[in-house]
Amino acid sequence: MDAFTAADARVADATLAASRALLGVVARSVVATLDVVSLPQFRVLVMLSSAGPTRMGAVAERMGVIPSTFSRFIDRMVAGGWVERAASPDSRREVLLELTESGRRLVDDVTERRRADISAILSIMTPDQRTALQHALQAFADAAGEPQAADLLTLGL
Amino acid sequence: MDAFTAADARVADATLAASRALLGVVARSVVATLDVVSLPQFRVLVMLSSAGPTRMGAVAERMGVIPSTFSRFIDRMVAGGWVERAASPDSRREVLLELTESGRRLVDDVTERRRADISAILSIMTPDQRTALQHALQAFADAAGEPQAADLLTLGL
DNA sequence: TACAACAATTGTCTAATTACACATTACGGA
DNA sequence: TCCGTAATGTGTAATTAGACAATTGTTGTA
Structure with a gap:
């Protein structure tokens, strides 16, 4: 069905270029926390x-590391006060990982900073542009699917 | 003046959601190379x-590491064949760092993978939606201004 | 009940990433 | 020319990341 014409390629390029601004927003929101936690920790x-709350082994797998490595990695995060180990209601050999208050606040802060940043940019645009953006981005997000949570996590975003 | 209405919030939410979708694309493109080079190296x-081509010290500074540290870090990358040291035409005490063919190809591959991913998503959308998205993102990029290259670099974007 | 499988951790090892202090070499101005 | 400074590199050490093996405790099952 020859879906990829030269015009399509141009749109893809333009989209990629324009999306860089959006990536900039995300990067800024994350970078501000890197003094506090590392990217893998985040x-x-x-x-x-x-x-x-998620089982240790499950998190380790999604992070793509071996459980032994992960256990000590988590030791440091526990020491930092971002997460804590908790007993699983299902089985006593399982250990659940959950956010502490600090951990949750840190993630919320990043999201909040990102949202504020976006709002500031949107406020410069005209109402028509905002409406168009909303619809276009929704279409994009729908097309992209509810996906790749695992991929996102690898970069910590 | 109550600038933030419910409608504004919806646009911001849509933008946030789209940013996550975009990041999925970016993350996936980078993840595939992490078997080959580490994230700092990338x-x-x-x-x-x-x-x-850039002077050692300048790269070290932008990476946020101390110059003395950087030398051995680069040793590993040279050993891996991704970059090479070159004499500076300006001064014999300066050492320029430049990509090898392998290094350039690696970065290009990531960019290409990213572009293909976006194309795949765009191909699901209608032509009208594609055009609308391109224009809307352009407007957003204009409003956002130049993203801070330093922020993007921190994440390897 | 005895035993295999499972989940998490600990022991041990290698290597990467970073810092700080110092050494080496090359510029550049007094 | 000579000396201060700049750019890079080395010595040493701490922290982190990662793998594999072995251990401990738990669960499920023959």
């Missing part, structure tokens, strides 16, 4: 924030 | 790719 926080 | 490649 990754775990984001994951727990969206998935809730 | 950041150097991205930087050299956009800035061209």
Whole structure:
């Protein structure tokens, strides 16, 4: 069905270029926290924030590291006060990982900073542009699907 | 003046959601290379790719590490065949860092993978939606201004 | 009940990433 | 020319990341 014409390629390029501004917003919101937690650590926080308490092994797998490595990685995060180990109601050999108040606040702060940043940019645009943007981005997000949570996590975003 | 209405919030939410979808694309494109180079190393490649041959100290500074540290870090990248040291035409005490063919190809591959991913998503949308998205993102990019390259680099974008 | 499988951790090792202090070499102005 | 400074590199050490093996405790099952 020859879906990719030269025009399509141009649109893809233009989209990619324009989307860089959006990436800039995201990067800024995350970078501000890197003094506090490392990127891999932030990754775990984001994951727990969206998935809730999760078994150690499951998180390790999604992070793509071996459980032994992960256990000591989590030791440091526990020491930092971002997450804590908790007993699983299902089985006593399982250990659940969950955010502490600090951990949750940190993720929320990043999201909030990002949202504020976006709002500031939107306020410069005209109402018509805003409406058009909303519809266009919704279409894009729908097309992209509800996907790749795992991919996102790898970068910690 | 109550600038933030419910409608504004909806646009901001849509933008946030789209930013996550976009990040999925970016993350996926980078993740595939992490078997080959580490994230810090990839950041150097991205930087050299956009800035061209650059003095050691300048790269170290932009990476936020102390110059003395950087030398051995680069040793590993040279050993891996991704970058090479070159004499500076300006001064014999300066050492320029530049991408090798492999290094450039690696960055290009990531960009290409990213572009293909976007194309795939766009192909699901209607032509009208594609055009609308392109224009809307352009307006957003204009309003946002130039993203801080430093922020993007931190994430290897 | 005894035993295999499972989840998490700990022991041990290698290597990457970073810092700080110092050494080396090259410029550049007095 | 000579000396201060700049750019890079080395020595040493701490922290982190990662793998694999072995251990501990738990669960499920033959």
